Amino acid sequence: MDSFDLMKILVGTSSENDYENKQVIIQGITGSFGSTHTRLMKGYGTNISAGVTPGKGGMSFDGIPVFDNMKDAVESTGSTITGIFVPAPSFLSAGKEALACGIKLIVAIPEHVPVRDTIELFELAKENNAKIIGPNTPGVIIPGTMKIGIMPGQPFTKGTTVVLSRSGTLMYEVSYNLSKSGYGQRLCFGIGGDPINGTNLIEALDMVRRYDDVDSVVVVGEIGGDAEEQFAEYVIKVGYNKPVIAYIAGRSAPKEKKMGHAGAIVYGNYGSAESKFSSLQKAHIPVAKSPAEVPTLLRRELRR
């Protein structure tokens, strides 16, 4: 089982909630993407202590010091968390630089990262006992407290459900439906839409397994790969004693067509929605037909 304590790294434990001291570095802070979201994250409560853009060291962005490289940023702040907002072709070098400086958690936002770059960084992170969330993820949000990513704040409310999602907008849509029905979220976690994820569904479940303030998990999956099948098998084998609900997008998509996300493609039965439904059914995980049905199923499971 995973000993990585995500919540503790992001916000501290519930008895000593010191998220205000959890410093986050933003790589690519002065780019149009990085700068827009740095303001939004800061406005939401995230403690962004430094930014990195090569050549812009010494500058300040909205009161946040900007450094030329990760070494200077880490030395000056002592941060162990970074959000990577650089363009996909620069992702691998940005990630390597972060790991070399002792970063323990990388939230990897860019879409279109070559899959070999993701694997290379993933292997390097393993050697360094660090974790990657993403790439091609909206990031993570602890509603009402902080967020590292590109998600809007409005759909999310504070609560006790955990949402794990392979899709960005569906994470917002499902959380919005949960919020409307009174089910706030303790954590929403973007697994990412790529074929290779730094943290997969099983690892993400293990990261929140021990928390008493979590009462249920919603998995938002989609066609492609076998992450949901593996997840279902894991729930059967290892068990999870709280209600789990799933929603899977793409059951009407044609085969062998990439449906937007690099990872959303079906080959034969591999990656098909049917395969996912049948695995989840074996694990007694109810699957909602639409995002709006998620809270209905959750209510039913929580009342059992």
Added chain:
Amino acid sequence: MRLLEYQGKELFRQSGIKVPRSTIASSIEEAIRSGSEIGYPLILKPQLTVGGRGKEGAILKCMTEQDIANKFEDLLHNKVKGELPRGILLEQAVDIKEELYLSYFLNRSKRCYSIIASPEGGVEIESAKNKIVVDVPLRGISRETAYRIANDLSLRESLKDPIANILLNLSKLVVENEAELAEINPLVVSADESVIALDSKIIIDDNSLFRHPELVKYEYLSKQESQARKNGFSFVELDGNIAIVGNGAGLVMSTLDMVSDQGGKAGAFLDFGGSATRDSIFQALKLIAGLSQIEVILINLFGGIVKTSLVAQAIFDGYEEGIISVPLFARISGSESDKAKEILREGKARMFDSVEDSIAAVIEAISPKEKKIHG
């Protein structure tokens, strides 16, 4: 990007993997000329990005020039599994003694590359009883691993060297071209004991194409697909009559499913992404306007970072400038949705708060009139 068979074979040839003598032809004159160079008997193979053409009876043997004349045009102009061939490969017929299977692929759940090898080729690998699966490092396989796999296939001694060499070459091909899959099915042993790749299936990681300018020539994009690429959209053309447009691949897929649940058929999947502007949405509508099968447009927009008022303005302008000529229904939720509704109040588009209501309106709009009368 899935390469066509002949493109994959070009990469095989460059990597030192033996393939049969072959030429691609897109006209009957070319075909007859190539026929005399290749010699008879030869095989006609339509070039497609979908599998299973053999089962569809679309691989044809020709014994003479007359045979080509009889069969070529039909093969070139008929769809196989919904796809029109992009040329016909003429290939020397190989006298097959044995059929094997090799593939080198991105193993998603293990987050590494893996090899599958089997002495049972020419069939779908899922049904092969005897297969070897080996996980390999990112940089490719070693000689030792290649020989171990060749050994474990339990073939006769004389085949071990050629198979191990093919594995090493396949590994080099995958690493150098950043392929997600390179499959040889079947890999055949011919009557004269040559080991030859009779088919190819190669998928290149689209996201790595920026560092492989030499592979860009293999890419085939329709007019709409190039338009989508230029604007940073994800776009898939489908065969129904409803265009489904939204911000986010998952959201558009989910909308597709809900439309299909209500009996609708999607004719386009278009995700305009999270950082859309008024102009890019306007471009999305223009792209959709170029698809003749579309009778209605459904926009599902979950506004967050994208300001929904920008989308509303683009829709309004689309009607004003005559780009949109079909009914448009939009579910617009999120930031500035009040302002968005205000903009569209005067226009022809109809707006809804819930996805379900917007889909119901779409289905109503495309239903034949008689159906409405009979309920």
